[in-house]
Amino acid sequence: MNIKLSYDIAKSDFSKAGEASSNIKKVLRQLGIPADIIKRIAVSTYEAEMNIVIHSDGGRIDLLVTPEKIQVKAVDKGPGIKDVELAMKEGFSTAPNEVREMGFGAGMGLPNMKRCADEFHISSSLGNPTEITIIVNI
Amino acid sequence: MNLREIQKLLDAEVLSGEEYIDREVKTVFACDLMSDVLAFVEDKTLLLTGLVNPHTIRTAEMMDINAIVFVRGKMPDKETLNLAEENGIVILITKYILYTSCGILYKNGLAGAEIVHK
Numbered sequence: 001m002n003i004k005l006s007y008d009i010a011k012s013d014f015s016k017a018g019e020a021s022s023n024i025k026k027v028l029r030q031l032g033i034p035a036d037i038i039k040r041i042a043v044s045t046y047e048a049e050m051n052i053v054i055h056s057d058g059g060r061i062d063l064l065v066t067p068e069k070i071q072v073k074a075v076d077k078g079p080g081i082k083d084v085e086l087a088m089k090e091g092f093s094t095a096p097n098e099v100r101e102m103g104f105g106a107g108m109g110l111p112n113m114k115r116c117a118d119e120f121h122i123s124s125s126l127g128n129p130t131e132i133t134i135i136v137n138i
Numbered sequence: 139m140n141l142r143e144i145q146k147l148l149d150a151e152v153l154s155g156e157e158y159i160d161r162e163v164k165t166v167f168a169c170d171l172m173s174d175v176l177a178f179v180e181d182k183t184l185l186l187t188g189l190v191n192p193h194t195i196r197t198a199e200m201m202d203i204n205a206i207v208f209v210r211g212k213m214p215d216k217e218t219l220n221l222a223e224e225n226g227i228v229i230l231i232t233k234y235i236l237y238t239s240c241g242i243l244y245k246n247g248l249a250g251a252e253i254v255h256k
């Protein structure tokens with residue numbers, strides 16, 4: 001049986017940031033998914049969620065759980081990334097100061113998502129949505 | 139070492155999760171940058187930090203970190219503490235600075251956390 005869940009993520013709403021990832025983590029725990037797999041999904045989803053809150057005009061996270069894999073899709077409403085290859089480099093960040101003061105903006109999020117995932121896709125360009133797919137096999 | 143011993147060594151106060159004070163801790167990670175906690179830490183470790191906001195708790199939650207020491211006497215707000223309670227995360231606060239807190243724990247046998255080697 002497949003499970004599908006969807007979460008709206010608001011831009012700049014730091015008080016709610018992380019709620020979707022927290023909820024996804026709880027759902028996966030209820031499904032009895034092994035802890036190490038849950039952690040990889042939780043961390044990469046949280047990075048994606050924070051990126052939508054910090055860098056985008058808002059977006060959505062869709063969770064799909066099948067017997068074989070867990071898939072997280074993060075899609076936002078833009079403004080997109082000019083140079084995706086550069087954004088994927090550790091240490092590259094355009095995060096403003098107030099985000100750094102909250103302990104983020106080290107430019108580690110995208111590479112960390114890739115490391116946590118079995119499959120990772122990103123598609124983005126300036127003026128367009130950023131779409132990220134994270135897959136972890138069960 | 140359990141959290142009760144850590145509380146004594148750091149002369150710390152327990153603000154959340156008193157009921158879990160017997161939890162064992164094997165390693166420590168100290169950092170004010172949550173991006174790095176998310177990217178580097180492998181262990182289920184104790185987090186020492188001076189960064190006090192709800193995202194510190196969220197980060198710990200995602201990482202399966204179940205105890206945090208806030209250093210330099212930094213007092214978390216209600217929202218931060220509620221989130222910790224909800225997630226069964228133990229919160230200690232100590233007046234010692236990060237360097238001194240680490241020194242005390244290291245001297246008493248607690249090692250650094252395993253990290254992802256870059």
Ligand SMILES: Nc1ncnc2c1ncn2[C@@H]1O[C@H](COP(=O)(O)OP(=O)(O)OP(=O)(O)O)[C@@H](O)[C@H]1O
Pocket residue numbers: 047051052054055056076078079080081087088092093094095103104105106107108109110111130173174
């Ligand atoms: N959803 C997005 N929309 C627009 N730009 C983005 C998005 N996600 C990432 N970026 C761009 O890519 C850069 C790198 O992202 P990454 O997540 O690796 O680091 P960061 O968010 O800046 O810092 P960290 O993740 O360490 O807190 C960002 O600084 C931003 O310029």
Ligand SMILES: [Mg+2]
Pocket residue numbers: 047050051105108109110
């Ligand atoms: Mg990021």
